Amino acid sequence: MNLKTLNKMQAKLERAPLKAIILTLIISNMVFGLDAQNLVxxxxxxxxxxxxxxxxxxxxxxxxxxxxxxxxxxxxxxxxxxxxxxxxxxxxxxxxxxxxxxxxxxxxxTESYLAYRKEAVSFKAKRTATNLLIPVIGVVYYPLVVNPKINDYNNQLKTLQDQAQGIATEYENLTFVGTFEAYKKEYKELVQQYNSTLEERDKYIEKQYYIYGAAALLEIGVIIWTANWNKPKFVExxxxxxxxxxxxxxxxxxxxxxxxxx
CATH class of the missing domain: 2.60.40.1120 (Carboxypeptidase-like, regulatory domain)
Structure with missing residues (x-):
């Protein structure tokens, strides 16, 4: 083996560790570089x-x-x-x-949904107010009109009853025969007036029953009517x-x- 061949072999041996180191560095750089890239x-x-x-x-x-x-x-x-x-x-x-x-x-x-909600609230308030109109009138009508009228009839009946009772008491204590007929006539007139007032009161109460019955039927009609109103619709x-x-x-x-x- 000549000197030239020995020099080539020595150079290969010297380069082999260097290649291994370079390859190791390249692989390490690829691996750790990918990890760093994933991390970053x-x-x-x-x-x-x-x-x-x-x-x-x-x-x-x-x-x-x-x-x-x-x-x-x-x-x-x-x-x-x-x-x-x-x-x-x-x-x-x-x-x-x-x-x-x-x-x-x-x-x-969305603005369209806000507009729909505003319209829906207005619609609900309008329908509710319409449905409650007749009941509210009925609730106000009874204490302001019906109840005072009935109380007035009852007061008249109480007054007539007291007057008739007073005449009856005086009639029992009469001592003069000539006054019997006068008291009897007055008592009879009071009784007739009492019965007439009582009949008038009962007819008035019966009339109110018819009024409230008609109002109830009208309210049912109003509810059916408002139920068929066109409700606001929201289109997405x-x-x-x-x-x-x-x-x-x-x-x-x-x-x-x-x-x-x-």
């Missing part, structure tokens, strides 16, 4: 969206809208949020790596029309509206 390139998001029945999408992927923590790549993401009677919101969030990011949003009520706005109303930077993509298929 991921972040946590604590998401809170109200109401709890909201539908939430992050980068067109549906996620759980209930409060919770999820893992996302670091960087910008866009989030879509919608719930019945609520405004569709599209927002952007930035996720910092190796950080717990927090995002809280309360979806506002379509999602695409909601998207069309938004002009945020996310909507620069003309296909975005087609992705909002909740």
């Amino acid at each position: 390139g991921k972040g946590k998001l604590l998401l809170r969206v109200s109401p709890l029945n909201a539908i939430v999408k992050i980068d067109s992927k549906k996620v759980n809208s209930k409060p919770g923590i999820m893992s996302l790549d670091s960087g910008w993401h866009y989030i879509e949020m919608w719930a019945p009677t609520r405004v569709l919101l599209i927002d952007s969030i930035y996720i910092k790596a190796d950080t717990l990011n927090r995002y809280t949003k309360v979806l506002p009520v 706005e379509t999602l695409l029309s909601n998207v069309a109303l938004k002009t945020g930077h996310v909507l620069q993509n003309p296909t975005l509206g087609l992705t909002l298929k909740f």
